[in-house]
Amino acid sequence: MNTAAADPRPLAARMRPRTLADFVGQGHLLDPSGPIAAMLRSGKLHSMLFWGPPGSGKTTLARLLAEATHSVLQPLSAVNSGVREIRAAVAEAEAARAQGHATVLFIDEIHRFNKTQQDALLPHVEEGTFTLIGATTENPSFALVNALLSRARVYVLKPLDxxxxxxxxxxxxxxxxxxxxxxxxxxxxxxxxxxxxxxxxxxxxxxxxxxxxxxxxxxxxxxxxxxxxxxxxxxGQSWRRFDKGGEAFYDEISALHKSLRGSDPDAALYWLARMLDGGADPLYIARRLVRMAMEDVGLADPRALDVALAAKDAYIFLGSPEGDLALAEAVVYLASSPKSNAVYAAWKKVREAVKAGGSAEVPMHLRNAPTRLMRGLGYGHDYRYDHDYPDAIAPGQVYLPQALRGQDFYQPSERGLEARIRERLLWIRAHRQSPNESKTHA
Structure with a gap:
């Protein structure tokens, strides 16, 4: 009888490797110089976490390691298990240990355990009741508690080439x-x-x-x-690896942003296409493009913000796939534009100054004086109306609170339009310090 025909399991299950020698991929871990190979030579497993994409061999590798060390394998899935199942697994591991057998507790999708469930594992990992092998597609730094991370070594599994x-x-x-x-x-x-x-x-x-x-x-x-x-x-419609809200999502939007910042339109278009192909929300990308226009292009080319907003509106009007082209045009424009984060940096400095400086008083000459009492108290006294002076600049007049005078929060770059803005501000500052205070009219 044909074995394959008689076996109802999917082909992927039938073809699981039976020995580590048959395992394909992950040479950086399993080659003779790799850490797992070294661990096997010692004959003793330690608790570990396998972090990698689907289909990289996490479950299979856990099973083969248990077999190679003659350990009892207890599989759990964090999708349908909780503290009760963990306690049952602990009881079985203790019974196996009493008979002289080591246990490997394999928890698939361990990132789905909440903090309480993860904490339930800690004392048993610490005491060696079982060797924990957890599998996750999520970044362990964010998905797992620090106490568990400190007790298990993380091994990164790579997609197969x-x-x-x-x-x-x-x-x-x-x-x-x-x-x-x-x-x-x-x-x-x-x-x-x-x-x-x-x-x-x-x-x-x-x-x-x-x-x-x-x-x-x-x-x-x-x-x-x-x-x-x-x-x-x-x-059919075979999506590339992508997880809306997961590690791949944030990696790819980061790659898109950094490609734009680095003025590489080809790379930026590639990451845009990858995200759209993977099912990312186009309007999420549009919002990020607006943010990039402000943060990384800024006043070096103010039109970048117009282009990004227009791309958002065009996508809303057209939808996919026609609207995708509007996003692509915005990506190319932003990547090709001169770059400046001067306004972004200035805004961060100003916010820090506001938080650190408390409620600085508004200088008296800048205060509004709608009543006789306020005018009598000096509100608005000595304020000079800038339009009364040459070039609409009142010499010597200051606008920041006393404690912050002399601060240059905004420092324009020398790229794009901002180079002209820089020249203009330097000229204004020089004229504001001029001793000439003659008015244009009485």
């Missing part, structure tokens, strides 16, 4: 026991590469897509010939 996925594909096609059984699959090299690219570094996705494309094809005499249209139907 094209050559590693090709090796896995070749193994699967050649494995007549666990793979596709008696079926012989014929697929042109360019179609194989399309399949590998669609997997996007995810071994599970690769095998699931292969399984689906074989099911969609019609075998003839035990041979399945994969055609382009069949592969396209299986792949």
């Amino acid at each position: 094209e050559s590693q996925l090709a090796e896995l594909l070749h193994r699967t096609l050649q494995d007549t026991g666990r793979g596709l059984g008696h079926l012989q699959v014929e697929m042109a090299l360019e179609l194989q590469r399309t399949l590998l690219l669609s997997a996007d570094g995810d071994a599970r996705r690769l095998l699931n897509l292969l399984d689906l494309v074989v099911q969609l094809a019609t075998p003839e005499a035990g041979v399945v010939r994969i055609e382009e249209d069949t592969l396209a139907a299986a792949i």
Whole structure:
């Protein structure tokens, strides 16, 4: 009987490696010089966290490590487990230890445990009741409590590259026991590469897509010939790795922002396309573009803000996909514009000065004096109306509170329009200090 045909599990489950030697990828951890290889040579596991994208082998690696160290594997999923399940696992681990067996407690998606659930693990990890292996797609720095992080070493798993996925594909096609059984699959090299690219570094996705494309094809005499249209139907709308609100989301918006700041329109367009392709909210991106126009372009080119706002309005009016082009135009304009964060920096300095300086009094000459009493108290006294002086500058007049006089919060750059603003402000400051106080009229 054909083993593959009799096994109802998905192809990805059937093809899980049985030994560490069969494991594909993560050479930086498993090669002889890698930390996990060194740990295995010592014969003793320590608690660890596997952080990596889906399909990088986190669950499989945990199982193989338990087998390699002859430990009892207890799997839990944080999606449907809580403190009660943790207590039950602790009881089983203590019973196993009494019989001389070590336990590996593997918790998938450990980032879904709340603080109380994570804290419930701490004393047992500390006492060595079990060796904890947690798997997460989220940044452990944000998803896990510090006490747990200090007791477990974090290992970063990487997405599989094209050559590693090709090796896995070749193994699967050649494995007549666990793979596709008696079926012989014929697929042109360019179609194989399309399949590998669609997997996007995810071994599970690769095998699931292969399984689906074989099911969609019609075998003839035990041979399945994969055609382009069949592969396209299986792949469908295959999203690249992206997690709205997760690590990939913030990494990619950071890459977009920094590409704009670095004046690289090609890179900025790429990250824009990646985010839209991954399902990011286009209006979220539009809001970030408005922020970038103010923060990184600033007054070096004030039109950048107009362009960003117009792109937002155009997207609202057109929607996708036509409105995506408006975002692309804004991205290119912002990336190509001269850059200045002078206003952004000045605003931060002013806010810090306000917080540090308390409620500084408004200088008397700047105060409004609508009543006789206020005028008698000196409100508005000695104020000079700037339009009464040449170039609309009242010489010697100051506008900051006493404690802050002489501060230059805004320091324009020498790029774009801001270079002209800089010249203008230097000229104004020089004329304001001029001793000439003659008025233009009485």
